[in-house]
Amino acid sequence: xxxxxxxxxxxxxxxxxxxxxxxxxxxxxxxxxxxxxxxxxxxxxxxxxxxxxxxxxxxxxxxxxxxxxxxxxxxxxxxxxxxxxxxxxxxxxxxxxxxxxxxxxxxxxxxxxxxxxxxxxxxxxxxxxxxxxxxxxxxxxxxxxxxxxxxxxxxxxxxxxxxxxxxxxxxxxxxxxxxxxxxxxxxxxxxxxxxxxxxxxxxxxxxxxxxxxxxxxxxxxxxxxxxxxxxxxxxxxxxxxxxxxxxxxxxxxxxxxxxxxxxxxxxxxxxxxxxxxxxxxxxxxxxxxxxxxxxxxxxxxxxxxxxxxxxxxxxxxxxxxxxxx
Amino acid sequence: xxxxxxxxxxxxxxxxxxxxxxxxxxxxxxxxxxxxxxxxxxxxxxxxxxxxxxxxxxxxxxxxxxxxxxxxxxxxxxxxxxxxxxxxxxxxxxxxxxxxxxxxxxxxxxxxxxxxxxxxxxxxxxxxxxxxxxxxxxxxxxxxxxxxxxxxxxxxxxxxxxxxxxxxxxxxxxxxxxxxxxxxxxxxxxxxxxxxxxxxxxxxxxxxxxxxxxxxxxxxxxxxxxxxxxxxxxxxxxxxxxxxxxxxxxxxxxxxxxxxxxxxxxxxxxxxxxxxxxxxxxxxxxxxxxxxxxxxxxxxxxxxxxxxxxxxxxxxxxxxxxxxx
DNA sequence: CTGTTAGCGCGTTCAA
DNA sequence: TTGAACGCGCTAACAG
Numbered sequence: 001x002x003x004x005x006x007x008x009x010x011x012x013x014x015x016x017x018x019x020x021x022x023x024x025x026x027x028x029x030x031x032x033x034x035x036x037x038x039x040x041x042x043x044x045x046x047x048x049x050x051x052x053x054x055x056x057x058x059x060x061x062x063x064x065x066x067x068x069x070x071x072x073x074x075x076x077x078x079x080x081x082x083x084x085x086x087x088x089x090x091x092x093x094x095x096x097x098x099x100x101x102x103x104x105x106x107x108x109x110x111x112x113x114x115x116x117x118x119x120x121x122x123x124x125x126x127x128x129x130x131x132x133x134x135x136x137x138x139x140x141x142x143x144x145x146x147x148x149x150x151x152x153x154x155x156x157x158x159x160x161x162x163x164x165x166x167x168x169x170x171x172x173x174x175x176x177x178x179x180x181x182x183x184x185x186x187x188x189x190x191x192x193x194x195x196x197x198x199x200x201x202x203x204x205x206x207x208x209x210x211x212x213x214x215x216x217x218x219x220x221x222x223x224x225x226x227x228x229x230x231x232x233x234x235x236x237x238x239x240x241x242x243x244x245x246x247x248x249x250x251x252x253x254x255x256x257x258x259x260x261x262x263x264x265x266x267x268x269x270x271x272x273x274x275x276x277x278x279x280x281x282x283x284x285x286x287x288x289x290x291x292x293x294x295x296x297x298x299x300x301x302x303x304x305x306x307x308x309x310x311x312x313x314x315x316x317x318x319x320x321x322x323x324x325x
Numbered sequence: 326x327x328x329x330x331x332x333x334x335x336x337x338x339x340x341x342x343x344x345x346x347x348x349x350x351x352x353x354x355x356x357x358x359x360x361x362x363x364x365x366x367x368x369x370x371x372x373x374x375x376x377x378x379x380x381x382x383x384x385x386x387x388x389x390x391x392x393x394x395x396x397x398x399x400x401x402x403x404x405x406x407x408x409x410x411x412x413x414x415x416x417x418x419x420x421x422x423x424x425x426x427x428x429x430x431x432x433x434x435x436x437x438x439x440x441x442x443x444x445x446x447x448x449x450x451x452x453x454x455x456x457x458x459x460x461x462x463x464x465x466x467x468x469x470x471x472x473x474x475x476x477x478x479x480x481x482x483x484x485x486x487x488x489x490x491x492x493x494x495x496x497x498x499x500x501x502x503x504x505x506x507x508x509x510x511x512x513x514x515x516x517x518x519x520x521x522x523x524x525x526x527x528x529x530x531x532x533x534x535x536x537x538x539x540x541x542x543x544x545x546x547x548x549x550x551x552x553x554x555x556x557x558x559x560x561x562x563x564x565x566x567x568x569x570x571x572x573x574x575x576x577x578x579x580x581x582x583x584x585x586x587x588x589x590x591x592x593x594x595x596x597x598x599x600x601x602x603x604x605x606x607x608x609x610x611x612x613x614x615x616x617x618x619x620x621x622x623x624x625x626x627x628x629x630x631x632x633x634x635x636x637x638x639x640x641x642x643x644x645x646x647x648x649x650x
Numbered sequence: 651c652t653g654t655t656a657g658c659g660c661g662t663t664c665a666a
Numbered sequence: 667t668t669g670a671a672c673g674c675g676c677t678a679a680c681a682g
Contacts, residue, residue: 004659015669020661030667045462050439051385052659054376055674062419062440069405071614076401080394083422092440094387095420097408114375115387115417137370218601246601253603276543276571276598278578289396329675340653345677355651377675380658 003046011040023048054116063299064112064140065093067123068100073271074241074288075123078145081292082121089300091118100125109134119299121145121292126191127154141302145295146286148191155302155311157295161192164284164317165199168238168266169208171282171319175264177236181209183225183248184240185216193240196268200238209234216240218247225251229263239267246277249324264325279323287315328371336365348373379441388624389437389465390418392448393425398596399566399613400448403470406617407446414625416443425450434459444624446470446617451516452479466627470620471611473516480627480636482620486517489609489642490524493563493591494533496607496644500589502561506534508550508573509565510541518565521593525563534559541565543572550576554588564592571602574649589650604648612640 005023009016014033021027022037029037040046054060063086067075079095086093094115098105105124109131112120119141124131127149135142135154144156172180182200184193193216201208211228213221221244228234229251237252239245245267252263259265259279267274270285294313301308330348334341339358346352347362354362365371379385388411392400404420411418419440423430430449434456437445444466449456452474460467460479469481497505507525509518518541526533536553538546546569553559554576562577564570570592577588584590584604592599595610619638626633 002659006659016660017662017669018667021668024661026661028667033668047435047439049380049441049659051376051379051441052674053661055374055380055676056659056661058661058674060376070395070408071398071401071405073396073398073401076396076398079420080396080422083395083420087421092419092421092436094417095404095408096412096417097405110372111417114372116374116376218597243597243601250603272543272568273598273601276568277601278575278603327675331675341676342654342678343652346652349677351677353651358652374675377658378677380660381675381677383658383677 002049003044005046005048007044008037008040008046011044012036058116059118060116061091062115062117063091063093063296064108064115064117064120065095065123066098066105066108066112066120067095068125069097070095073273074269074286077271077288078123078292081289081294082145082296083292085293085296085300089296091296091300098124102128102130106130106134109138109140113138113140119143119303121295121299123147125189141299143295143299143302146192146291148195152312155298155308157291157298157313157315159286159315159317161195162199162202164268165196165201166203167317167319168196168268168284169200169203172236172238172264172266172325173204175236175325177264179209179232179234180204180207180236180238181211181228181232181234182238182240183211183213183221183244185213189216190240196240213240213244213247216244218243221247222251222254226254229255229257235263237263237265239265242267242269242271242273242281242283245281245283245324246273249277249279249281260323260325266325270320274320274322277324282322282325283320284317285320286317290315327374328369330371330373332369333362333365333371336369337361383441384443385441386416387440387442388416388418388621389433389440389442389445390420390448391423391430391433391437391445392420393450394422395420398598399594399611402596402613403448403617406614406619407470407621408617410618410621410625414621416621416625423449427453427455431455431459434463434465438463438465444468444628446620446624448472450514466624468620468624468627471517471616473520477637480623480633482616482623482638482640484611484640484642486520487524487527489593489611490521490526491528492642492644493521493593493609494525494528497561497563497589497591497650498529500561500650502589504534504557504559505529505532505561505563506536506553506557506559507563507565508536508538508546508569510538514541515565521565538565538569538572541569543568546572547576547579551579554580554582560588562588562590564590567592567594567596567598567606567608570606570608570649571598574602574604574606585648585650591650595645599645599647602649607647607650608645609642610645611642615640
């Protein structure tokens with residue numbers, strides 16, 4: 001039925017230990033016995049059982065990936081980056097969605113532990129004590145990916161979101177904007193958005209208006225922004241995400257003004273959405289793919305005990321100027 | 326160091342078999358010994374080792390998911406559906422991207438086999454003989470998800486894409502369109518797109534124009550569609566995806582015409598993109614989340630030997646009318 | 651209702 | 667350079 005390493009050994013007239021050696025290159029094997037083993041493997045169509053390997057070696061070559069929601073464009077791009085590098089280093093990923101619920105996130109660390117993952121890549125809003133405790137108990141190497149950890153207790157890959165906020169505000173000021181509004185989900189929903197906001201605020205000396213976009217979805221934000229525009233004189237808008245940015249552009253147009261002549265609009269992220277609006281949207285681009293790729297690379301270093309320059313790597317964001325400003 | 330089932334057994338003064346029983350509910354255990362076991366588990370912080378379980382039971386509670394590219398909105402939504410149902414039935418998913426390359430897809434079936442996944446959910450353009458062979462060799466239950474298998478050899482979840490194409494064409498005809506163009510990636514790139522096209526064609530008696538949108542991306546499609554519009558008189562456009570649909574809308578606007586007054590535009594899929602254009606886009610909606618959810622549910626039935634009404638389930642598509650037509 | 655005993659398929663000493 | 671033997675942590679008969 002299933003071909004095991006014993007069958008290969010018998011076929012090649014060697015012991016299973018030798019088969020294991022040629023499989024893992026863990027010791028020198030004489031050339032012609034090695035060839036006999038290889039032939040036997042090919043002949044029998046042998047495939048090593050990764051589960052048995054995992055049990056014996058205590059390493060599964062599997063990485064747990066915990067994200068809020070893969071169906072979000074930003075997250076999907078990050079996951080793609082993780083998976084590409086994982087493949088490159090011969091790891092597989094177990095993917096789970098947490099919907100940003102702390103209890104579920106903590107539980108997931110436990111089930112990942114049961115699965116004996118070699119490491120964990122973790123993406124969430126804000127790190128709570130409960131997370132840290134779970135990591136410590138599980139004793140699994142963790143890399144935080146695009147998630148804020150103010151105390152830098154865990155290896156992480158992120159951008160400087162306050163600085164990104166400042167850059168956005170300064171960019172609009174240099175473009176001549178005086179009355180700037182920040183369209184953002186309700187405070188507390190997204191720590192990233194909050195930090196960007198506080199960065200903008202500091203750079204505008206407290207003269208930043210805020211539009212509460214509730215859950216951050218296009219449909220709910222659109223009417224809210226329109227209402228805001230009818231009450232307030234604004235010549236610049238920064239949105240916390242591309243989706244909100246598009247809502248802002250449409251809202252401006254709906255109240256009879258022009259982008260960018262009357263109101264300049266920009267957003268954070270630079271998903272594919274940003275170029276699919278009219279006018280095309282200026283953004284503070286986030287390196288989404290690299291969030292994933294670099295996180296996974298860092299994790300491989302931790303797993304292989306390779307030297308690491310820094311346990312918290314800060315990726316660069318940059319303003320991409322388009323037609324909306 | 327690591328707490329094993331033996332430790333729990335000793336602590337509770339029972340045999341490991343009994344611990345296993347309360348863990349798996351695989352036999353009746355007297356209430357108070359059960360409680361002793363539970364207490365011991367809690368006290369020691371015991372977590373069963375899923376790898377050892379997998380080796381002993383030959384079931385890993387892990388599903389392999391092979392998709393072309395998670396970072397595509399359509400795919401990401403499908404994956405979310407898969408993962409939700411997988412969680413519900415206590416499975417994890419190993420996610421891999423194939424970039425739609427047949428060789429890689431076939432190889433992945435092999436590595437999934439090594440990983441001892443209990444089942445496979447498979448999403449690709451078209452099923453080749455190589456795929457079928459790989460499935461048979463691996464002996465793993467497979468469900469095809471939103472992928473065409475003309476001969477229906479493998480359990481699958483899909484929509485009727487030819488019919489969806491016909492519905493799109495008929496809808497535009499009823500709206501009064503006479504000169505209809507189909508914006509689609511180069512034939513052969515996407516079997517879905519091709520089938521939709523042939524459905525439209527049959528319903529228009531061969532009077533369907535085609536715009537070759539190459540790789541199907543917004544940026545490359547936009548100039549191609551504009552060029553086409555300058556050469557041809559068109560009053561209706563169907564696009565193979567939302568992304569191409571937006572390109573079509575913008576192309577129409579760029580050549581100085583109005584949507585929907587001069588040219589009506591609609592697309593397939595209904596990702597979040599469809600409502601984020603002006604005018605909002607009419608679509609033939611695809612049940613993306615359900616593709617994943619239903620596939621996974623079908624797979625659980627196969628794994629649990631539950632009765633299955635049909636091994637090829639056809640989900641319903643439907644036209645969602647918006648402003649672009 | 652509970653305990654004993656075999657494996658599951660492989661990595662890894664330790665000898666030879 | 668190779669083989670024998672043990673153990674990874676657990677499930678699943680089989681007894682009792």
